[in-house]
Amino acid sequence: MIKSSLIEQSRIQLKHLITTYFQWYGCHLQINGGFLGELVLTKCSRPNNLILHDHHNNSKKSQEFKEIFLGIMKEAGRPNVVDFFPMLRKLDPQGARARMNNYFGKLIDFFDGLVEERLERETKLSTDVLDSLLEFMMEDNSQVTRPHLLHLFLDLFVAGTDTTSSTIEWAMSELLRNPEKLEQVRKELQQVIGKDEQEQIEESYITKLPYLRAVVKETFRLHPPIPLLVPHKSEDNVEICGFMVPKDAQVLVNVWAMGRDSNIWRNPDEFLPERFLENDVDFKGQDFELIPFGAGRRICPGLPLASRTIHIVLASLLYNYDWKLANGKKKEDIDMSETYGITLHKTHPLHVISIQA
Numbered sequence: 001m002i003k004s005s006l007i008e009q010s011r012i013q014l015k016h017l018i019t020t021y022f023q024w025y026g027c028h029l030q031i032n033g034g035f036l037g038e039l040v041l042t043k044c045s046r047p048n049n050l051i052l053h054d055h056h057n058n059s060k061k062s063q064e065f066k067e068i069f070l071g072i073m074k075e076a077g078r079p080n081v082v083d084f085f086p087m088l089r090k091l092d093p094q095g096a097r098a099r100m101n102n103y104f105g106k107l108i109d110f111f112d113g114l115v116e117e118r119l120e121r122e123t124k125l126s127t128d129v130l131d132s133l134l135e136f137m138m139e140d141n142s143q144v145t146r147p148h149l150l151h152l153f154l155d156l157f158v159a160g161t162d163t164t165s166s167t168i169e170w171a172m173s174e175l176l177r178n179p180e181k182l183e184q185v186r187k188e189l190q191q192v193i194g195k196d197e198q199e200q201i202e203e204s205y206i207t208k209l210p211y212l213r214a215v216v217k218e219t220f221r222l223h224p225p226i227p228l229l230v231p232h233k234s235e236d237n238v239e240i241c242g243f244m245v246p247k248d249a250q251v252l253v254n255v256w257a258m259g260r261d262s263n264i265w266r267n268p269d270e271f272l273p274e275r276f277l278e279n280d281v282d283f284k285g286q287d288f289e290l291i292p293f294g295a296g297r298r299i300c301p302g303l304p305l306a307s308r309t310i311h312i313v314l315a316s317l318l319y320n321y322d323w324k325l326a327n328g329k330k331k332e333d334i335d336m337s338e339t340y341g342i343t344l345h346k347t348h349p350l351h352v353i354s355i356q357a
C-alpha cells in the first residue's frame with residue numbers, strides 16, 4: 001500500500017502547481033532547491049502530497065521546514081577534516097557532527113509534530129503517504145513504530161529532495177544554454193503528447209520520449225548530484241585493474257570525473273544528449289560509465305522514484321511553458337559554476353521567466 005501510495009504521489013499535476021506558484025510569486029521563478037525541492041517532495045502529487053499537504057507554501061510550518069532543511073544542506077556542504085582523516089571522527093574537531101545531530105533532531109521533532117497533528121484530526125482531509133503510513137502503523141501487531149516512521153521521512157527528505165531538484169535545475173540550465181536541444185525536446189513532447197492544453201504528463205509517456213530520456217542521462221553524466229557517491233569501506237584486500245585496495249580502506253568513486261573522461265566519452269565537456277540515442281547506456285547501475293545512483297547492492301533505493309519525478313517534472317515544465325532567462329540575460333551569461341553541499345548544485349541559481357506555451 002505504501003509503495004502504491006508513493007507511486008501515486010509521483011504522478012504529478014504540475015500545471016496546477018506551477019500556476020499556483022506563479023500566483024504567489026509572479027512569473028519570475030528561481031529554478032532551484034527552493035522551488036523544485038518543495039515541488040519534488042512536498043507538492044508533487046495528484047491530488048495529494050507526501051506529508052505537507054495541508055500547509056501552504058508560506059505557512060509557518062512550511063517556512064520552519066525550509067529553514068531546518070537549508071541548515072542541513074549548508075552544514076553538509078562545509079568541508080570536514082574527518083572525511084580525510086576518519087580516525088578523528090570520534091573527536092568531531094569542527095563540531096560538524098554535533099551541529100548535524102541538532103538539525104536532524106529538529107527535523108524529527110518537526111515530523112513528529114505533523115504526525116501528532118494528523119493523529120488528532122477527526123475528519124480526514126486527504127489521503128497522502130503520511131496517512132497510508134499511519135494506517136499501517138495503527139494496524140494490530142504492526143511492526144512499524146512511530147520512530148520508524150519519523151526516520152523514514154528523515155531519509156526520504158534528506159536523500160531525495162536536493163538530489164532530484166538539483167538534477168532538474170542542471171537540466172534546465174543546459175537546455176537554456178542549448179536552445180536547439182530545448183526545441184528538440186519540445187518538438188518531441190508535442191509530437192507524442194499533442195497540443196491539448198488539458199493534457200497531463202503521465203508516467204506512461206516517458207518510454208515514448210527518447211530524446212527527453214537522453215537529456216536526463218546527459219545531465220546525470222555532466223552533473224551527477226552526488227559526485228563522489230557515498231563513501232564505501234572495503235571488506236577485504238581486493239585487486240581491481242592492477243590496483244590493490246586494502247581491507248578497511250575508504251573508497252570514494254568519482255563519478256563526476258568518470259562522466260568527463262575523454263577515454264569514455266566523445267567531446268566530454270559538451271552537452272550532447274544525442275550520444276545516448278546511439279546506445280542503450282542507462283543510469284540504472286548496469287553500465288559502469290554512468291552510475292550517478294551507485295551500483296550493486298547499495299544502489300540508491302530511490303532511483304525509480306527519482307527517475308520518474310525528474311522526467312515528469314522536466315517534461316511538464318517544458319510542455320506547458322516556454323522559458324527565457326530573467327533580467328535580460330543571454331544564454332552565454334548562464335553561470336555553470338558548481339558548489340558542493342549534500343549535492344553538487346549550481347552556485348548561482350537559475351532565474352527564468354515563463355511564457356505560457
Ligand code: HEM
Pocket residue numbers: 155156157159160161163164167224225226229230292293294295298299300301302303305306
Ligand atoms: C537524482 C536523484 C538521486 C540520486 C542521484 C541519488 C544517488 C544516490 C547515491 C549515489 C547513493 C549512494 C549509493 C552508494 O552507496 O553507492 C544513494 C543512497 C540512497 N538514496 Fe538516493 N539518490 C537520488 C534520489 C533519491 C530519492 C528520491 C530517495 C528516496 C526518496 C533516495 C534515497 C536514498 C537512500 C535511503 C539511500 C541510502 C541507501 C543505503 O544506505 O543503502 N535517493 N542515493
